[in-house]
Amino acid sequence: MPLINSIVSWFNTKRLSEIDFAKKYPIETQHEVLTKLLDTARNTEWGNKYDFQSINALNQFKERLPIQTYEDIEPYVDRLRQGEQNILWPSEIKWFAKSSGTTHSKSKFIPVSKEAMEDCHFRGGKDILALYTSLFPETGILKGKGLTLGGSHQINNLSNESYFGDLSAILIQNLPFWAHFIRTPDSAIVLLDEWEEKLNKMTEATLNENVTSLSGVPSWYLVLLKHVLKVSGKQSIHDIWPNLELFVHGGVCFDPYRNQFNSLLAPEKMNYMETYNASEGFFGIQDDLNDEAMLLMLDYGIYYEFIPFENINDENPKVLSLEDVELHTHYAIIITTNGGLWRYQIGDTIRFTSLKPYKFKISGRTKLFINAFGEEIIIDNAEKAMQTACTKTNAIIKDYIGAPIFMDNNRKGAHQWLIEFEKAPVNIDEFNYMLDNALMNQNSDYEAKRYKNITLDKPVITIARQDLFYDWLKKKGKLGGQNKVPRLANNRDLIDEILDMNQI
Template sequence: MDIKTRLVYTFMKSRIRAIEKSFEEPMETQETQLRLILNEVGKTIYARKFGLDNNCSIRTFQDRCPINDYESLSSYIIDMMQGQKNVLVPGRCDWFAQSSGTTSSRSKYLPVPRKHLQQCHFRGGSDTLWIYLNNRPDSHFFNTKGLVLGGSFKPVNIGLTAKAGDLSSILIEKMPRLGNCIRVPHKKVLLMNEWETKMEAIVQEVKDANVGSLSGVPSWMLVMIKKVLATKGCENLSEVWPNLEVFFHGGINFDPYREIYKELIPSQRMQYMETFNASEGFFGIQDDPSISSMRLMLDYGVFYEFIPFDEVDSEQPSTLTLDKVSLHTPYAMVISTLGGLYRYKIGDLVSFDSLNPYRIKICGRTKCYINAFGEELMVDNAEKAITEVSKLFDTSIIEYTAAPLLMKEKGKGRHEWLIEFDSDMLDKATLHLLESKLDEKLRELNSDYDAKRYKDMTLLPLKITQLPRGTFHQWLERRGKLGGQHKVPRLSNTRNYYDSILKSYQELTQK
């Protein structure tokens, strides 16, 4: 390490020890977090309604507090946005994260009070850095600049003082002094509203900077990287930023992008580090570069529960505390936080690769799968299949969505895919072969899908429609969802997204 990086890291070594200590007695740590949460919620309207106070045991808390989704908390959140105090959190909350977990036209606004911001989101961000430095004695992190790519915020049209935007923009606006010292571009540029104008401004500011780290969503970071390379006239990013050493990424599965990034950043020093930082809270960090799963962080003012996937749609699902979960089983995450979300289903599915310590993988979304014919195809299956098939064809699939098609006249169905490759359009013969290989991989990875495909009895072979590069971004732009943390749903049990993207493409090509 250079002297500056070593000094900062040495100062924060005590936090590394505190992190390790939190894992030694995980349920004790979790009970402490619940106690912190109950101490806060006890001062609110919500607590009085459900009889919650700091004397509640875990069992009492579960018995009294219902499992929530956004709809069940939305009336409370609206009251908070209108300036009412002591609703879901003590006092008043003026900042709200506009959820990017959906591309539907209706936005979700999640409260981000100061205590939650500090205890969860900023602690998670700083812990990511300390854990990274703990693994990288050769780092020069604080001798370079950190390029952050995030969203924007604006006052919402409800209430007098409430502001809302992507969580990333709130983190930028409220970032501690140390982060501001090493970040590029400047806050004024990062928080610009119009995405294309902002991207051009970012490129102009960072193209000659000494960038050592990247932070953002892989899909949007890729757009920025290619613009930088085009501006500089370089073939790879190591020519532009020779001191680049790490990409802190999250939001979408990185595997389909891994080979693209390796080509664009050929440096042997480059490391990729995944984080699980959602609008609702910061939950996981990839603490070991050799292991793809993330350590579930236990002392962020978050109390975790887990619903088995086959009970997600049940009216009274069973909820498991951390000590009751099993390996390699998909669970819907339920969280209680200092941010005013209590027993809240965040919509993410996780599975555990390890129980000592607890390590998780995001394996899908509770509403992002296809089960129209009993095939139970999840995002995890799709991402693995796409990654393997991309290698076979020496290409990269950078955007896709899939949906079921019911063929009533045949009494059967099939999956239809819209795919955008990071290459020129494939010829029909190659695309047909790729369809066959993708179908084959999905059958290998998912026994339910394989059973439905057996002799075409229920499912016919999948079909792919290739779309030109930029089509998915154009669709997001037309919906006012371009940039930041916005992303396309990978799988859906309905054809709403599929048909909307295809229609948008057809309308653009007819102009």
């Protein structure tokens, strides 16, 4: 192992120095990225439309190119899916990452170029290894295999020359040949479309492997790990995989799941490393395991801009470059990428915890919030409040969704929280009290609306039956992969739909 680690360390040295350079010179790095993107795409249809060749200043870029949503670029994506090329990006586009969002019935298909795979997503994967081995030089992670829990893909129904699917499936399908020797199970199993069949086959294939790392979405890994324990008859995952030491996670906030992982894995043996990897790009890696924030990766072929969350619905919101952001302000992210997304609003919000270097935490989604009464509850508020309530009542949450209860002639407004507990609190009223107070401490607008129950009444908590959210996702055809339960909604459509299944 010392020899293998030394070889890997030698290969990682150059990359680690590049990461350090980007940390020291972030603005220069970002300007170089934007210049390269514009130059590369100047002869595309999009480049000709906005005359990329004549853009030689940042203000020209901002003035000329509008902020885009998926609805704005959808006609171009549809043409790409039908086989046209050189529209948004010059290299061939034959892979499309299908959005796993559950808030819209219509899926999004994000173009994934060769450059996006190689210089962004795969570079992110290599950087995880580089950063982790630099933190733990004596690691045994390379002694075994990484277990990957991916999605599935299929042939594009508009053109048999292209494919769409879950991002993780696209990346697994395009991994270099050598990567398959250090991962498990076989791709044929990982890419299975039917989740429950995949669960059984993954368990069978990995029980006798030397698994040293896991990577994926925490909620689905809990399902897998519990299944592995059930089949094996063991009490701890480390009884099966004694050399397991790392879980690389993303997709959802990890805090609500931490206690459940500690009950399945030996905490003293495990390290947890968060990443921010979406269909649109790979954005951040936790480079210090004592700091929950992630390092913004600035040299992955992505140029970043930001809109303060409070201005997101303005007709002409002010869009900030990286050098203009401030600490602890919630920003919607705007990206320009080597996959052909130009000033694209991805729908996530973050807040910076450090500006030297640029480190951040994911705080929510631009369309997932509760603001029916001016209270402006975002996912960051909800996650922290739930964690506080769980800690104070010794409860463990499996999944939840929150939504408004609207005022009528007979009642005040309130919030309803539909919660599926792994371990329910002894006293649900105490949990409700703790949740309510934690939300008031997190959010002054909510606190003002709750003052003497004048506008908002106390929350209403409904306890979900076991496996309710799993059954709902199954009904939607969204088991596994990057699929997840939306935490907040500003109307009652989703919560009422799930509540209808609560008694089944």
